[in-house]
Amino acid sequence: MYEIAGRLGWGVxxxxxxxxxxxxxxxxxxxxxxxxxxxxxxxxxxxxADFYRPGAHSGSLPTLLVRSPYGRRGxxxxxxxxxxxxxxxxxxxxxRGTFGSGGEYEPLRNERADGLATIDWVxxxxxxDSNLVLGGPSYMGYAQWAVADKVPSEVKAILPxxxxxxxxxxxxxxxGMLAENLLDWTSIRFAANSLSPLLSEIGIVRRIxxxxxxxxxxxxxxxxxxQSWSFFQEVMRHHSEDPYWATIDVDHRETIAGTTVPxxxxxxxxxxxxxxxxxDYRTLVDAGRQPRLTVGPWSHLDAGLRGAATREAIEWxxxxxxxxxxxxxxxxxxxxxxxxxxxxxxxxxxxxxTTDRWHLHPHAALDKNPAVPSAPDSYRYDPADxxxxxxxxxxxxxxxxxxxxxxxxxxxxxxxxxSAPMTQDYEIIGDVTAEIWxxxxxxxxxxxxxxxxVDPRGxxxxxxxxxxxxxxxxxxxxxxxxxxxxxxxTAHCFRRGHRIRVQxxxxxxxxxxxxxxxxxxxxxGTSLHVADQDIFHDPEHPSVILLPGSTAGR
Numbered sequence: 001m002y003e004i005a006g007r008l009g010w011g012v013x014x015x016x017x018x019x020x021x022x023x024x025x026x027x028x029x030x031x032x033x034x035x036x037x038x039x040x041x042x043x044x045x046x047x048x049a050d051f052y053r054p055g056a057h058s059g060s061l062p063t064l065l066v067r068s069p070y071g072r073r074g075x076x077x078x079x080x081x082x083x084x085x086x087x088x089x090x091x092x093x094x095x096r097g098t099f100g101s102g103g104e105y106e107p108l109r110n111e112r113a114d115g116l117a118t119i120d121w122v123x124x125x126x127x128x129d130s131n132l133v134l135g136g137p138s139y140m141g142y143a144q145w146a147v148a149d150k151v152p153s154e155v156k157a158i159l160p161x162x163x164x165x166x167x168x169x170x171x172x173x174x175x176g177m178l179a180e181n182l183l184d185w186t187s188i189r190f191a192a193n194s195l196s197p198l199l200s201e202i203g204i205v206r207r208i209x210x211x212x213x214x215x216x217x218x219x220x221x222x223x224x225x226x227q228s229w230s231f232f233q234e235v236m237r238h239h240s241e242d243p244y245w246a247t248i249d250v251d252h253r254e255t256i257a258g259t260t261v262p263x264x265x266x267x268x269x270x271x272x273x274x275x276x277x278x279x280d281y282r283t284l285v286d287a288g289r290q291p292r293l294t295v296g297p298w299s300h301l302d303a304g305l306r307g308a309a310t311r312e313a314i315e316w317x318x319x320x321x322x323x324x325x326x327x328x329x330x331x332x333x334x335x336x337x338x339x340x341x342x343x344x345x346x347x348x349x350x351x352x353x354t355t356d357r358w359h360l361h362p363h364a365a366l367d368k369n370p371a372v373p374s375a376p377d378s379y380r381y382d383p384a385d386x387x388x389x390x391x392x393x394x395x396x397x398x399x400x401x402x403x404x405x406x407x408x409x410x411x412x413x414x415x416x417x418x419s420a421p422m423t424q425d426y427e428i429i430g431d432v433t434a435e436i437w438x439x440x441x442x443x444x445x446x447x448x449x450x451x452x453x454v455d456p457r458g459x460x461x462x463x464x465x466x467x468x469x470x471x472x473x474x475x476x477x478x479x480x481x482x483x484x485x486x487x488x489x490t491a492h493c494f495r496r497g498h499r500i501r502v503q504x505x506x507x508x509x510x511x512x513x514x515x516x517x518x519x520x521x522x523x524x525g526t527s528l529h530v531a532d533q534d535i536f537h538d539p540e541h542p543s544v545i546l547l548p549g550s551t552a553g554r
Contacts (some may be wrong), residue, residue, distance in 0.1 A: 023238055024084035025352045030055035033077075036100065036384050039093065039121050045102035048072070049093035052084040053127075059127030062156070062321035063122060064088040064313065066136040068144040069105065070100045070188075070519045079306075082519055083135075086314050089127065093118060096145070101491075107189075107231050108167055108250045113148040119147065123154050130154055131321040137161035137266075138273075138300065145280070146249075158319040161266040161309045162300055164276035165252040165283075168240035170395070176446065177523060179217055179513040181272060183208045183224055184395045186232050186496060205398060205452040206208055208510055217513045217523045249307065257283055263291040266309045268298030269337065269464075270401040272393045281348060293348055295299055295491070296335040299393065299400040331362045336427065337402075337463070338453060338493035348431035349489070350482035353548040356357055358419070360436075360537035360544070366417040366502055371542040376480075376534040376546055379413050379505070381445065383516050383528040387389065387413050388507035391462040393488070394511055405452055405460040409503065415535060418454060419500040424445075426494045427529055430548030432464055432487035436504065437541035439480040441532040442517040444471045449485045450503040451545070453494055460501055467512055471519050487545075 019327040034051040041047060050072045053061065059261065064083050068076065072092045096114055097105025122128055132155045141163025150157055171182040187204055211223040221232040236484040238244045245251035263284060267277035274295075284291045292310065298305035319326050330344035345351075358366055362374035381387065393405035409416050434449040450465035466487035494500055507514055515522055517529030537543045 007095035021137075023082065023307060024086060024314055026082075027196040028054045028056050028085055028363055031081055031084045035072075037091075039118055041096075041103070041117050043103070043388045046115065047093055047096060047101035047103075047118070048099070049091050050076075050080075052090040052092070054087075054499060056082055060127060061087060061089045062133060062318060063128060064133045064135050064317075065093070065118065065122060066090065066091045066096055066134075066140050067111070068136065068140050069095045069107070070139070071099045083313060087318055088133070088313075091122065094406060096213040109140065109248055111143045112150075112249050112252075115143055115147040116150055119151060119155065119400055123152065124168070124442070126526065128154075131156050131323075132426060133313065133321055134158040134318045135161070135309070135317070137305070137309060139167070143166050145252045145301075148252070148261065149255045151261055155261050155262065156321045157262045159264050159266065159309060159313055159317055160277075160280070161363075162268060162271045162273050162277065162298075162305060164273050165256050165280050166240055166245060166250070166276070168235060168238070168245055168250065169276040170272045171235045171269040171400065172239040174239050174241050176515075177217060178272075178394075178511060178514040179212055179220065180208055180389070180510045181395045182232060182235060183211060183220060183510075186221050186225060186229055188230050189229065189231075190227075204396075208346065209278075211508050216526060223388045240484075253280070253283065253524045257278060257287040259287075259289065260357040262317075263289065263293055264312050264321060266312060267293070267295045268300070268305050269304070269335070269391050269490060270297065270302075270391075272300055272395060274393060276325060278348060278489060285347065290331060293332045294334075297401075298339050299397055300395055301397050302402075308450060332431065334491045336429065336493050338489045338495055338498075339425065339427070343429070343491070349548065352550070353430045354550060357546045358545040358548040359503070359542055360417045360502065362537065363414070364415075364417050366419040366500060371537050371539055374538050376439070376536045376538075377415055378532065378534050379415055381413050381506035381515075381531045381533060382512045383507075383530075386514040387411065387505045387507035389511035392465075392508060392511040402461045402463075405450075405462055405503070406458070408491065408502075410507075411462060413505055413507075415504040416460075417502045419439060421497050422455075422494050423497050424496050426500075426549060427492070428494075428547045428549045429491040431489050432466075432548065434466070434485040434487055434544070435546070436483050436485060436543045437480040437536035438470060438483050439469065439477065439534040439536070440472070442529055443474075444469065444515055444517055444519045444522070445531045445533065446470070446506050446512070446515045447483050447485055448503075448505045448508050448512075449487055449545075451487065451490070451547075452503060453492065454499040454501045456497050461493045464488040465508070467508060469515065469522075480534065480541055482541075500547075506533060 096103040141160035145165040332345040516525040
């Protein structure tokens with residue numbers, strides 16, 4: 001019942017956003033497809049591609065290139081058709097070692113060299129009209145970032161959708177191992193060459209939980225799919241900030257600063273890549289570029305997101321590929337949840353925000369007034385019964401996006417602090433940060449902070465959240481530690497009569513691997529240690545949430 005309530009609100013938001021980003025009408029429904037075109041690589045391997053073009057068109061058209069490890073048939077036929085029906089030739093290529101393409105599949109490693117070689121091949125084809133667009137979401141978006149700074153002049157635009165210039169961001173961060181994402185992708189990898197990736201979702205929630213519960217995280221790939229995978233183990237050893245990934249040409253966060261081709265980034269508030277898509281946007285802006293950015297109320301596999309990306313490819317990229325002028329508009333467009341409206345800005349974060357400090361108070365209160373003298377609130381975190389994840393941003397659409405959090409908030413290991421009802425609409429757009437004073441009984445623990453919107457009916461719907469690891473040489477110290485938690489960015493309006501709620505806990509399992517309580521043992525430890533946590537909120541230790549707020553319409 002709780003899940004249904006959350007999903008109903010989520011569905012309404014998706015429909016509103018999708019309606020406001022409808023596609024242009026097709027020019028034709030007749031599409032001609034050439035299968036298994038052979039594209040030679042410099043090392044002698046051959047990669048296969050399918051080529052789509054409007055059947056009634058006899059001349060040359062701009063080409064959309066999509067490079068994917070997930071196949072060329074089935075769902076990808078549906079992916080290619082909307083573009084081919086509206087003025088593109090579409091080339092869908094299987095990346096190295098996947099679905100008939102030669103070579104060994106080594107995730108992420110070869111996309112720069114193979115991508116540039118593929119572009120050179122396209123430019124030499126008789127059907128090429130000298131105008132190329134790179135497109136596609138997720139891994140396909142990463143494949144664009146891998147070549148973005150080296151593409152030739154024939155590339156007129158790139159559209160990285162729900163992705164990052166360093167994909168490791170969504171698997172292993174310094175603040176934690178995103179176990180469910182990595183195990184999800186592992187299961188898809190081992191099903192992809194024989195079954196539809198969708199089939200790998202059968203029973204996957206139960207199987208992932210069993211794999212994580214049965215032993216250390218480091219061995220969970222073998223427990224899930226029956227064998228260890230070298231990429232999984234590589235990610236175990238190196239988080240996304242490790243220089244290792246740049247040395248093997250996987251981390252392109254720095255190289256994208258050299259991008260000169262027009263860029264249009266599409267992201268979702270509930271997508272696992274959100275903060276990293278926004279980081280890539282800022283990298284381009286800081287390098288003097290003017291990328292476009294669209295952020296809607298979408299998760300990673302949301303149909304509304306696909307519609308928005310297709311619209312940008314048709315109305316923006318295709319116009320550029322034809323040598324036309326795109327319509328003038330503010331470069332940043334975001335959907336504000338709560339008020340269900342699209343808003344435009346000159347940059348991200350918006351320049352006109354004020355930072356509001358919301359203080360935790362005793363008796364589960366949240367207020368802009370400074371903290372008052374009070375004893376800390378306490379809870380116990382038990383990794384044998386870890387605080388569950390709900391409504392998280394993750395790879396697949398299971399309990400993703402806004403959910404009713406009341407059942408989660410009833411747990412003894414979750415603290416909540418709630419404001420009085422808003423007397424007028426209160427809008428937050430931008431980056432969110434929590435500063436929490438914590439004392440823990442363990443040398444290693446996690447701190448999870450979530451912002452929720454509590455409606456007049458009492459439903460507590462998640463807006464954004466963040467997590468960080470806290471490690472101390474002296475657990476049980478008399479004085480607490482100030483912990484800064486980067487909460488994910490958002491654009492949300494708390495309507496009049498609604499309340500702001502802050503959740504505090506020490507886990508979100510299995511999206512994040514549980515902290516076992518000992519330094520350096522999150523991935524390999526077998527001993528589970530209970531953590532007693534104290535959250536302080538007094539004048540000497542003011543725990544606050546920093547919101548980029550304004551009164552809506554002010």
